[in-house]
Amino acid sequence: MKKFFANQWLVMLVFSAVILTMPIWLSPIGAGYPDLLQKFMIFGIFAIGFNILFGLTGYLSFGHAAFLGVGSYAAVWSFKLLTMNVLPAIIFAIIVAGLFSVVIGYISLRRSGIYFSILTLAFAQMSYNLAYSVLTPVTNGETGLQLERADPRIIDSLFVEPTEGLPLTNFFSLSLSGYEGFYFCAAFLIIGFFISLRIFRSPFGLKLRAIKSNQTRMQYTGFSTKPYLLSAFVISGMYAGLAGGLMAATDPLAGAERMQWTASGEVVLMTILGGVGTLIGPLLGVGIIKYFENIFSAINENVLMAAYSGLPEGLQHFLVTVSSPFVGEGWHLTLGLMFMLVVIFLPGGIMEGFDRIKRLLMKPFSRNKDAVESAEEGH
Amino acid sequence: MDALLLQLLNGLDKGGAYALIALGLTLVFGTLGVVNFGHGALFMLGAFCAVVMQKILTLSEKVKDESVTFFDAYKEVPYLETWFGETGTMIIDWSVPISLFLVIPFMMLVGWALERGLIKHFYKRTHAEQILVTFGLAIVLQEIIKANFGANPIPTPAPDIVAGSANVGSWFGMGDNLVYPWWRLIYFIFSMIVIFIAFAFLKFTTFGMVVRAGMQDRDTVSMLGINIERRFTIVFGLAAVIAGLAGAMYAPTLPPDYHMGMDFLVLSFIVVVVGGMGSLPGAVLAGFLLGILQSFASMNEVKSILPGIDQIIIYLIAVVVLLVRPRGLMGRKGVMED
Numbered sequence: 020m021k022k023f024f025a026n027q028w029l030v031m032l033v034f035s036a037v038i039l040t041m042p043i044w045l046s047p048i049g050a051g052y053p054d055l056l057q058k059f060m061i062f063g064i065f066a067i068g069f070n071i072l073f074g075l076t077g078y079l080s081f082g083h084a085a086f087l088g089v090g091s092y093a094a095v096w097s098f099k100l101l102t103m104n105v106l107p108a109i110i111f112a113i114i115v116a117g118l119f120s121v122v123i124g125y126i127s128l129r130r131s132g133i134y135f136s137i138l139t140l141a142f143a144q145m146s147y148n149l150a151y152s153v154l155t156p157v158t159n160g161e162t163g164l165q166l167e168r169a170d171p172r173i174i175d176s177l178f179v180e181p182t183e184g185l186p187l188t189n190f191f192s193l194s195l196s197g198y199e200g201f202y203f204c205a206a207f208l209i210i211g212f213f214i215s216l217r218i219f220r221s222p223f224g225l226k227l228r229a230i231k232s233n234q235t236r237m238q239y240t241g242f243s244t245k246p247y248l249l250s251a252f253v254i255s256g257m258y259a260g261l262a263g264g265l266m267a268a269t270d271p272l273a274g275a276e277r278m279q280w281t282a283s284g285e286v287v288l289m290t291i292l293g294g295v296g297t298l299i300g301p302l303l304g305v306g307i308i309k310y311f312e313n314i315f316s317a318i319n320e321n322v323l324m325a326a327y328s329g330l331p332e333g334l335q336h337f338l339v340t341v342s343s344p345f346v347g348e349g350w351h352l353t354l355g356l357m358f359m360l361v362v363i364f365l366p367g368g369i370m371e372g373f374d375r376i377k378r379l380l381m382k383p384f385s386r387n388k389d390a391v392e393s394a395e396e397g398h
Numbered sequence: 399m400d401a402l403l404l405q406l407l408n409g410l411d412k413g414g415a416y417a418l419i420a421l422g423l424t425l426v427f428g429t430l431g432v433v434n435f436g437h438g439a440l441f442m443l444g445a446f447c448a449v450v451m452q453k454i455l456t457l458s459e460k461v462k463d464e465s466v467t468f469f470d471a472y473k474e475v476p477y478l479e480t481w482f483g484e485t486g487t488m489i490i491d492w493s494v495p496i497s498l499f500l501v502i503p504f505m506m507l508v509g510w511a512l513e514r515g516l517i518k519h520f521y522k523r524t525h526a527e528q529i530l531v532t533f534g535l536a537i538v539l540q541e542i543i544k545a546n547f548g549a550n551p552i553p554t555p556a557p558d559i560v561a562g563s564a565n566v567g568s569w570f571g572m573g574d575n576l577v578y579p580w581w582r583l584i585y586f587i588f589s590m591i592v593i594f595i596a597f598a599f600l601k602f603t604t605f606g607m608v609v610r611a612g613m614q615d616r617d618t619v620s621m622l623g624i625n626i627e628r629r630f631t632i633v634f635g636l637a638a639v640i641a642g643l644a645g646a647m648y649a650p651t652l653p654p655d656y657h658m659g660m661d662f663l664v665l666s667f668i669v670v671v672v673g674g675m676g677s678l679p680g681a682v683l684a685g686f687l688l689g690i691l692q693s694f695a696s697m698n699e700v701k702s703i704l705p706g707i708d709q710i711i712i713y714l715i716a717v718v719v720l721l722v723r724p725r726g727l728m729g730r731k732g733v734m735e736d
Binding site: 132134137145148153280348356363 | 433516519523525526527529530531533534535536537538541542544545660664667668671675705706709710713714716717720721724
């Protein structure tokens with residue numbers, strides 16, 4: 020088993036197969052439709068990128084949504100000014116988000132711990148507030164940036180006859196609605212996952228982990244930690260920009276609410292829920308949160324009544340009354356509770372849960388080794 | 399000149415709210431060592447205490463409306479009015495100040511329950527985990543409020559007698575241009591009183607002395623045979639009460655809705671960091687400072703020079719302070735150093 024995971028090409032092969040067949044194996048649980056699958060992919064990219072910063076270096080950024088928002092704006096501007104092809108838009112989104120994160124990272128990384136969190140939070144809130152007020156010419160304020168028929172679209176106007184109504188986003192004449200959009204995003208997720216895998220297993224990734232475990236010791240051994248931190252920050256900012264670009268590619272509009280700190284909080288929740296610092300954990304977190312968001316918020320009292328229909332009437336009504344605050348409008352309550360329980364009992368997220376189960380099963384075979392491991396983790 | 403003074407006053411009442419929330423945050427952080435992202439939700443709970451009190455006082459019965467003679471019409475009359483007449487109406491009018499009597503025991507209870515049930519298990523965990531679990535707690539609290547009170551802001555008016563504006567200018571002989579809402583003036587004075595009481599409590603009582611000693615070095619204090627954990631529970635309750643009082647009194651200025659806590663939380667965290675983690679006077683000072691600067695930045699004259707500055711001033715100051723004075727304005731040495 021260990022040997023299998025050591026071979027990155029095999030891992031990638033299995034991973035790609037699992038991602039690309041998602042429409043098939045997710046349809047029995049009602050998640051096999053393109054809209055949700057696209058969300059899985061986009062937020063997956065976002066969370067993978069966030070995990071490179073938070074998971075490896077331990078720097079908790081509370082402002083990552085700003086990069087996602089900036090990426091969205093950049094992509095929509097590319098649609099408006101250049102072409103409806105998504106490729107330039109996405110490249111543009113990554114570059115702009117990258118530059119933005121260089122600036123913010125350079126300043127924020129002068130501090131660590133909670134101060135770093137507050138600094139990133141402050142920058143994200145500044146971007147959000149500015150996008151709503153002064154930067155309205157760029158961001159179109161509360162309405163959000165949208166496509167218009169009258170946009171110049173310089174490159175498109177040379178090659179394509181203008182159509183009736185708004186043009187759609189495309190990838191070299193391939194339209195990006197429905198499953199095509201999903202596969203397009205999935206390709207990026209697979210590439211993103213591969214890069215993250217390489218980073219996790221590279222000397223660079225090792226240095227990032229060293230920063231997490233003891234930055235001072237790292238400095239004493241002669242490394243300047245700042246460049247490594249900044250590169251990790253910029254890489255994760257670029258992932259966020261890519262996610263923002265893809266968001267705009269599948270649905271060409273961008274709004275400031277994507278930059279609000281609650282959006283940054285969401286990606287933190289996803290990463291933690293799945294398992295910080297693990298490769299696959301953030302993706303699990305994204306899947307679970309987005310899935311339950313869609314499923315739980317669609318449940319109403321009638322659905323509950325039907326679900327409990329086999330029970331005696333008094334019990335049925337009781338159960339419906341008890342569970343109805345947790346579904347539909349109140350699904351955030353479920354999310355909050357679930358999240359609290361995870362942080363309290365499983366700080367390592369779902370991946371730690373798997374680990375514990377595995378250890379429980381393996382216990383009779385290798386007791387001593389595990390005891391040492393768990394004692395080390397306790398510190 | 400008048401405009402400047404008016405902005406100063408404007409800043410004082412908002413600054414009062416920031417200072418009160420930040421005070422509780424710092425108190426909890428300095429003693430328990432817990433970064434509490436749920437503190438904004440406690441502020442919101444306080445505001446909803448005012449809402450609940452108003453609801454209780456205006457519990458109504460259906461009474462036949464005598465003024466309509468063509469058909470049977472009914473109107474809602476609060477019980478208090480039927481029982482006590484004029485006095486009853488007055489009690490209803492004063493629901494926000496009366497709610498303070500509900501806030502204190504209720505928030506103490508909430509604080510106690512949270513500390514015993516949740517926070518105490520997080521003393522030894524990392525700050526990141528504390529942030530995360532209290533963030534989850536904040537979501538849960540605000541969703542509970544949303545489920546019970548809906549998503550819309552609920553107006554909770556101040557008593558009629560202080561509904562208008564005070565002619566502050568004429569008090570100081572500066573003409574009649576300087577008028578300011580009574581309630582916001584009261585809020586400022588109220589926040590000063592609460593801050594004063596909190597400081598006096600910490601400074602002049604034995605309990606306060608122990609708590610301050612615990613802020614310095616909790617291990618030594620517990621080695622001296624003092625049950626510091628039990629005091630910490632009370633400190634957390636105290637912080638919750640302060641946040642609750644701030645929230646309840648703020649209800650007339652800003653009709654409470656379920657996410658008001660989150661809005662204030664981010665700002666008051668920045669206040670705490672600017673003031674210096676673990677410094678109580680720093681939190682109060684930074685609260686008023688940021689409140690006043692924010693209202694100065696929203697003057698038209700300033701905005702015409704630096705557009706958008708009113709939106710970002712607080713965050714900008716936070717960035718500058720954190721980079722120039724790493725410990726914040728009045729931060730103690732050795733607290734949350736990098």
